[in-house]
Amino acid sequence: MMKTYEINSLTNEKIKSWTKLHQSKYRRETGLFLAEGEHLIQEALKAGLVETLIVLKDSPIEFDVDVRVEVTPEVLHKLCQTESNSECIAVCRLWDQPASLGDRVLLLDQIQDPGNVGTIIRTAHSFGYDCVVLSENSVDLTNEKVLRASQGAIFHLPVIQREMKSAIEECRKNGLMILGTGLKHSIPLSAIPDCDNVAIILGNEGQGVRPEILHLCDAIVKIEINGFESLNVAVASGILCYRFRKP
């Protein structure tokens, strides 16, 4: 049975506490986050993560949820962070940690740009990766822009935040080939043998993968580009994930 109620006041305690979820600190404390817009909510529902659906009063939007809250445009506006006129937002529970990282893992070393991280998660999912790991000092994984750029893919493969060295150690124990990305002492991508068990490490656009992390890799790979140009990190993730995709 769906429970439905109305909130009309901006100072309602529930609205105040949900608004705090714009801050990563509160998301971590509560294990909750906000997903905005119909498409993202649909994807979160498929993953069983939606706790409360919040919609405009008299909205025709229907989702199969336990709790539906109808609010005024002012209240919805306070909860939403994007400029677009979303008609709904959902309070969601953070997904569980996976028991294992799996056989195809993408590790992101201190990547801060939420759009890039979301796009990379979408890419990893498209090529059948088992897990995406965000290192220490990365953007928060339930950042609104990460969710949006992932187009909901973030709800369909495990994406976790974890200390990079311990994640690499687990990948090594599981017999994965650990591939860093960089220029120094690197091997061109086309010269790397095919491999079905691989952990690929991508770095922050400014600094790349940290040297102490590259030391832990089986090989450092470079994408063969023309001259001294550089690639956007999400574009690089596409080339690497495609090469080592799940058949």
Place this chain on the structure above:
Amino acid sequence: MMKTYEINSLTNEKIKSWTKLHQSKYRRETGLFLAEGEHLIQEALKAGLVETLIVLKDSPIEFDVDVRVEVTPEVLHKLCQTESNSECIAVCRLWDQPASLGDRVLLLDQIQDPGNVGTIIRTAHSFGYDCVVLSENSVDLTNEKVLRASQGAIFHLPVIQREMKSAIEECRKNGLMILGTGLKHSIPLSAIPDCDNVAIILGNEGQGVRPEILHLCDAIVKIEINGFESLNVAVASGILCYRFRKP
């Protein structure tokens, strides 16, 4: 000899006319556009496109330009469109049209997102492409976000706006293999033979390449992904440009 002068007034005629360059209509009429921030200006300078450099009064920024205008923070703020605190902006001349599109061409069919278009231009440059063509109904090529996402690559390979069918016709005359991207009647990327003369057509994220454009292609290629997912168009451009890169 560098000519230097000061402008302190927001209502100065020059400032008013430069501010109009925020609109694509005025950029097209005048053949001028604005490049913001030190990195972009440096790249525009290398390409010989800078007409006037505008900096904050007493700024230590030095560039080898013909005309340097020093302005107040208010005037600079009026000219700049990004949120970041740029200390300089340049009025630039639009680059010339190339005599030929070349042997490796990337064609963008009605792509509107300026960040994607800029990233795709950067990617095409990194893989040695000769030209990027933006079709009718694409984002304007001197849009500020296109310039920024291209990281200046847009000044180093010809990027032009042109009717798609006439661009494809020229590519065919030049003996290029014309590859569309899509799902229907498509061939997996790994089954397409290597080729040194190629025109790749990417479509808008919502609709893909228009059917009437796909009809003109020698083959339709699909990137082998897992299930029914989709890729960000800039990520797709990376996988395709890498595959058909300049050695």
